Amino acid sequence: MAYTDQLLSTPTAASAVLFGIVVMGICIVLRLSHGRRAMQQPPGRAPLAHPGSEKAGGPCVSQEIYKTPTPPPYPDWSVVETKPLPYRAFRYGPKYQMTMGLRTIHPHQWIELDNQFPKYHADKAARIEERGDKCVKTAPEAFDAAIELLEELTDYLPARYPSLYKRTHEGIDNLWSGESFNIVERPLKEDPMAICARLVQDDLAVLLEQPDGQYRLLAGSILLAGFWRLSDKFGMTLSDVHTSGDVPHFREKLETGMNKFFRRMKCDTFHARNNYFFQVDDCLGWSSSMGDEDAQEVVRGTAQKDKAIEHHWFRSERQTLRRLPKTRAVVFTIRTYLVPVTEMAREPYVPGRLASAVRSWDELLSNYKGKEEYGAVLLDYLDEKHKEQVDNGLDLEKEDEVRSYPW
Numbered sequence: 001m002a003y004t005d006q007l008l009s010t011p012t013a014a015s016a017v018l019f020g021i022v023v024m025g026i027c028i029v030l031r032l033s034h035g036r037r038a039m040q041q042p043p044g045r046a047p048l049a050h051p052g053s054e055k056a057g058g059p060c061v062s063q064e065i066y067k068t069p070t071p072p073p074y075p076d077w078s079v080v081e082t083k084p085l086p087y088r089a090f091r092y093g094p095k096y097q098m099t100m101g102l103r104t105i106h107p108h109q110w111i112e113l114d115n116q117f118p119k120y121h122a123d124k125a126a127r128i129e130e131r132g133d134k135c136v137k138t139a140p141e142a143f144d145a146a147i148e149l150l151e152e153l154t155d156y157l158p159a160r161y162p163s164l165y166k167r168t169h170e171g172i173d174n175l176w177s178g179e180s181f182n183i184v185e186r187p188l189k190e191d192p193m194a195i196c197a198r199l200v201q202d203d204l205a206v207l208l209e210q211p212d213g214q215y216r217l218l219a220g221s222i223l224l225a226g227f228w229r230l231s232d233k234f235g236m237t238l239s240d241v242h243t244s245g246d247v248p249h250f251r252e253k254l255e256t257g258m259n260k261f262f263r264r265m266k267c268d269t270f271h272a273r274n275n276y277f278f279q280v281d282d283c284l285g286w287s288s289s290m291g292d293e294d295a296q297e298v299v300r301g302t303a304q305k306d307k308a309i310e311h312h313w314f315r316s317e318r319q320t321l322r323r324l325p326k327t328r329a330v331v332f333t334i335r336t337y338l339v340p341v342t343e344m345a346r347e348p349y350v351p352g353r354l355a356s357a358v359r360s361w362d363e364l365l366s367n368y369k370g371k372e373e374y375g376a377v378l379l380d381y382l383d384e385k386h387k388e389q390v391d392n393g394l395d396l397e398k399e400d401e402v403r404s405y406p407w
C-alpha cells in the first residue's frame, strides 16, 4: 500500500489531512488579500525599501516611505524683487536661556530663496573653485544620501520657485543662470553636494546614524559659514562637532536632548531654529576678522577691537532639520543673513531689544560670540538709537502686537 493510502486509511489520519488542507486554504486567502492591499496603496507611496530600517534610522511615518509633499509656488517670488526675510531672532534679557530653540515648520517652507540668490550663487561658485573639498565633500557611505538630497531639491525647487527652476528629464535647469544640471548620469560632473550647493543659498550638511546610535557629519557643502570649516568637522559626531567649537553650555544644556531629538526625528516633521552673531567685517563666506581661513587653528578674539559702528554686521542663520525618507539621513540646512547693524537699528523696537539680548549673555556666551571686540561700541549705539525711537513716540507696550519671535 502506498504511504499516502496508508495514512488515509485511518480516521485520525484523514482528519489530519483535512485540517492541513483547511490551514493551507486560509493561508492562500490571507496572502491574496495582502496582495490586494499592497496594490491599493495610495499613489506616491512605495513600500518600505529596507524592512527593519525603523530600528536603524529612527521612526518614520508608518511602514511606507514618506513622500515629501509638492509645495505650492512661493507667492509672487522674483529673483529681482523678493527681499531676504527679516529674521530678528533675539529676546529681551535679563537672562539668556540656552535651549535647542527648535520650532516645527511646514515642509513647504523647507528652503527660502530671495533676491540675494545671484550673490550667494556667485560666492559659492568661486569658493568651490578655490577651495574644493575643504568646503564640499561626500564620504562614500553618504553618497546615496547626498543623491537623495539632490533628488529632493530637484523636485522641490521647480514647484516652489517656478520662475527660477524648471524640472527636466535628467534633472533641473536654472532659468536665471542658464545652468543645466544632470542628476542621473554617472559619474556625476561633480560631487553631489556641490550640485546641491549651486541650487540654494543655504549651506548643507548630511548626517548619518552609526551602529552605536551616534550621528556623524558625512557629507556637506559648507561655503558661507563665516567662522567654521567643514574640513575641521568632517566625520565628527554631532557632540564632537559642538564640543570642538566650545559651544557654551553644550554638555549640560543641549547634548542629551539633541541626541534624543536626532534619533526620534520623523520624515514628515520639519524643524527650524535661528541664531545670531556679530562680526566687524562684511564678508559672507569667511569673516576676515576670524583671521586666515587656512590657518592651522581658527582662533576667536583676533578681530580689531572697537571698530566704528559702520563696520558692525549682524550675522544670523536660519537652520532647518529633516530626515530623508529613503536613506534616513538627517539634512541640516544653514541659511546665513548678513545685515549692517546701522540698517537694522532703524527698525522699530530692534535696537532696544537687541541691546537687552546682548546684555543677557553670560561670560561663556560672551566669549564665544566675541563680545569683547565690539560690545562697547555696539551697546552705546543701540542705546542711543533706542532712546531716539522712544523720544519719537515708540509705544513699548505695543511690541507684542506688532511682532513675535523669530521676527
Ligand code: HEM
Pocket: 099, 100, 101, 102, 205, 207, 217, 228, 233, 238, 241, 242, 244, 245, 246, 247, 248, 254, 258, 261, 273, 274, 275, 276, 321, 332
Ligand atoms: C538640534 C539641532 C542643533 C542644535 C540645537 C544646535 C545648537 C547649536 C548651538 C546653540 C550652537 C552655538 C551657536 C548658536 O547659537 O547657534 C551651535 C553651533 C554649531 N553647530 Fe549646532 N546645533 C544643532 C545641530 C547641528 C548640526 C546638525 C550641525 C552639523 C553640522 C551643527 C553644527 C554646528 C557648528 C559647526 C557650530 C559652530 C561650532 C563652532 O563654533 O565651532 N549643529 N549649535
